Amino acid sequence: MSQEKSLYERLGGYDAISAVAHNLVGRARADELLGRFWAHRGSDGIEREVQLLIDLLCNVSGGPLYYTGRDMKTSHKGMRISQADWDALMKHVNATLDHFQVPAAERAAVVGFVESTKAEIVEV
Amino acid sequence: MSQEKSLYERLGGYDAISAVAHNLVGRARADELLGRFWAHRGSDGIEREVQLLIDLLCNVSGGPLYYTGRDMKTSHKGMRISQADWDALMKHVNATLDHFQVPAAERAAVVGFVESTKAEIVEV
Amino acid sequence: MSQEKSLYERLGGYDAISAVAHNLVGRARADELLGRFWAHRGSDGIEREVQLLIDLLCNVSGGPLYYTGRDMKTSHKGMRISQADWDALMKHVNATLDHFQVPAAERAAVVGFVESTKAEIVEV
Amino acid sequence: MSQEKSLYERLGGYDAISAVAHNLVGRARADELLGRFWAHRGSDGIEREVQLLIDLLCNVSGGPLYYTGRDMKTSHKGMRISQADWDALMKHVNATLDHFQVPAAERAAVVGFVESTKAEIVEV
Numbered sequence: 339m340s341q342e343k344s345l346y347e348r349l350g351g352y353d354a355i356s357a358v359a360h361n362l363v364g365r366a367r368a369d370e371l372l373g374r375f376w377a378h379r380g381s382d383g384i385e386r387e388v389q390l391l392i393d394l395l396c397n398v399s400g401g402p403l404y405y406t407g408r409d410m411k412t413s414h415k416g417m418r419i420s421q422a423d424w425d426a427l428m429k430h431v432n433a434t435l436d437h438f439q440v441p442a443a444e445r446a447a448v449v450g451f452v453e454s455t456k457a458e459i460v461e462v
Numbered sequence: 463m464s465q466e467k468s469l470y471e472r473l474g475g476y477d478a479i480s481a482v483a484h485n486l487v488g489r490a491r492a493d494e495l496l497g498r499f500w501a502h503r504g505s506d507g508i509e510r511e512v513q514l515l516i517d518l519l520c521n522v523s524g525g526p527l528y529y530t531g532r533d534m535k536t537s538h539k540g541m542r543i544s545q546a547d548w549d550a551l552m553k554h555v556n557a558t559l560d561h562f563q564v565p566a567a568e569r570a571a572v573v574g575f576v577e578s579t580k581a582e583i584v585e586v
Numbered sequence: 587m588s589q590e591k592s593l594y595e596r597l598g599g600y601d602a603i604s605a606v607a608h609n610l611v612g613r614a615r616a617d618e619l620l621g622r623f624w625a626h627r628g629s630d631g632i633e634r635e636v637q638l639l640i641d642l643l644c645n646v647s648g649g650p651l652y653y654t655g656r657d658m659k660t661s662h663k664g665m666r667i668s669q670a671d672w673d674a675l676m677k678h679v680n681a682t683l684d685h686f687q688v689p690a691a692e693r694a695a696v697v698g699f700v701e702s703t704k705a706e707i708v709e710v
Numbered sequence: 711m712s713q714e715k716s717l718y719e720r721l722g723g724y725d726a727i728s729a730v731a732h733n734l735v736g737r738a739r740a741d742e743l744l745g746r747f748w749a750h751r752g753s754d755g756i757e758r759e760v761q762l763l764i765d766l767l768c769n770v771s772g773g774p775l776y777y778t779g780r781d782m783k784t785s786h787k788g789m790r791i792s793q794a795d796w797d798a799l800m801k802h803v804n805a806t807l808d809h810f811q812v813p814a815a816e817r818a819a820v821v822g823f824v825e826s827t828k829a830e831i832v833e834v
Contacts, residue, residue: 352724356774374502381540382532389776402728404761408506416505476600480650513652526604528637626746629788630780656754664753 344400348444352396352403358434359392365430372426375417398451411458420462428452468524472568476520476527482558483516489554496550499541522575535582544586552576592648596692600644600651606682607640613678620674623665646699659706668710676700716772720816724768724775730806731764737802744798747789770823783830792834800824 349355363384366372376384390407397405407413431452435445473479487508490496500508514531521529531537555576559569597603611632614620624632638655645653655661679700683693721727735756738744748756762779769777779785803824807817 353774360774377502378498378541379503380536380538382536384540385776386778389778392775402725402732403764404757406758406761412504412506414504416508417502477650484650509652510654513654516651526601526608527640528633530634530637622750626749626789627751628784628786630784632788660752660754662752664756665750 345444345447346396346399346401349399349440349448352392352401354438355395355399355401356392358438359388359395361437362430362434363388363391365433366427369426369430372423372430395451399447409458410455414459415461418462419460421460424456424460469568469571470520470523470525473523473564473572476516476525478562479519479523479525480516482562482564483512483519485561486554486558487512487515489557490551493550493554496547496554519575523571533582534579538583539585542586543584545584548580548584593692593695594644594647594649597647597688597696600640600649602686603643603647603649604640606686606688607636607643609685610678610682611636611639613681614675617674617678620671620678643699647695657706658703662707663709666710667708669708672704672708717816717819718768718771718773721771721812721820724764724773726810727767727771727773728764730810730812731760731767733809734802734806735760735763737805738799741798741802744795744802767823771819781830782827786831787833790834791832793832796828796832 346352346355349358363376367376390405393403393405393407396403428449431449435448440448470476470479473482487500491500514529517527517529517531520527552573555573559572564572594600594603597606611624615624638653641651641653641655644651676697679697683696688696718724718727721730735748739748762777765775765777765779768775800821803821807820812820
């Protein structure tokens with residue numbers, strides 16, 4: 339692993355990050371606890387949201403992408419996301435990283451980024 | 463009632479239409495059947511959506527407003543909105559129009575517009 | 587003038603503010619110095635921008651409108667707006683307020699708001 | 711070249727398309743004739759527009775990207791883009807494709823796509 343490469347490159351670039359985002363959202367939507375957040379929404383709204391997740395991950399990992407979505411606090415405020423929701427999400431984040439066999443260093447960086455957003459997302 | 467005035471003016475303009483939209487969404491969110499569509503969403507997303515409803519109503523009724531939201535088909539596709547959902551919505555539309563004592567001619571125009579979107583919204 | 591009414595109401599509400607915004611942008615577009623900012627842009631982009639100006643003015647004056655546009659600093663960064671541009675704009679703001687015969691108290695409030703954004707807009 | 715691969719893949723994926731879009735917009739902005747379209751605009755607006763160009767190219771070439779921007783007709787209407795503007799653009803498209811040494815088959819596909827949008831973009 340070259341430290342000179344961005345996390346975006348080390349993760350495999352746009353397509354790899356897109357695959358990770360779709361895999362993760364698929365797991366979350368199928369989750370008994372988390373599924374409620376997508377249960378009654380339209381496909382255009384969900385696809386836009388998945389795209390914004392891809393865009394955010396590419397942007398923060400150093401990819402050539404201009405993120406124009408809302409910040410995490412604004413987009414999650416009022417959803418009443420709990421610690422139990424967060425724990426369920428992190429379980430799926432790990433399952434997704436297992437699925438793609440992401441190496442330890444990149445895995446730690448992704449998990450670290452996700453954890454860094456927790457304070458802006460968990461409300462109750 | 464002057465037929466020369468736009469429906470927007472006859473309804474009382476922006477503030478009246480904003481009040482109608484907020485009243486209607488409030489009833490729909492509190493409805494046992496319809497509430498699921500808003501149950502686990504964030505406040506920013508909901509407020510944006512209510513604003514787009516106001517914008518759409520002002521625009522189609524002839525008000526000075528440029529609508530930039532999605533069309534009804536795109537924004538509702540995949541929500542699996544049923545005939546029963548639609549019936550519940552129309553009940554609330556009528557309750558909202560009662561609440562604001564909207565006169566018969568304007569009431570018919572509003573109900574007619576809402577009914578005109580049904581084919582693009584009801585899926586199951 | 588009742589101090590209990592919002593500036594939005596005292597200005598005449600949405601339609602009055604929409605008319606003010608359209609009048610002001612019309613003057614700015616026709617201005618020899620300022621016209622360059624709109625000279626080669628498409629109509630959809632310009633209409634969206636005028637709508638965002640209406641939305642911002644309604645929102646900050648206390649109207650029932652949820653503003654989802656960018657902040658003034660982000661939306662003007664890099665335009666190289668000068669003090670001479672600002673002076674030309676303020677001339678048109680005053681001409682627009684003259685045109686609609688806006689009373690002194692409301693006029694002072696509008697001019698005060700516009701002046702409060704100057705530091706975020708003027709760059710050179 | 712495998713015909714089973716999408717054009718997106720054959721072009722080199724997201725990063726290659728992002729580099730192509732930035733290179734092309736850079737040439738267009740520096741062009742004596744075309745530069746007027748970007749001359750007095752803010753950096754956030756320009757970066758959003760370049761990102762939408764990347765998104766559009768990735769989407770139409772088969773990449774894993776959900777395009778949420780406006781259609782070409784809506785976004786260019788009123789810009790008064792001429793045949794001479796178009797000719798200048800096509801010159802830069804070819805220079806960009808030269809720069810990245812895009813192979814003949816992919817080059818023909820890109821040029822073909824750009825040409826297919828001409829009727830929606832050129833107005834005068």
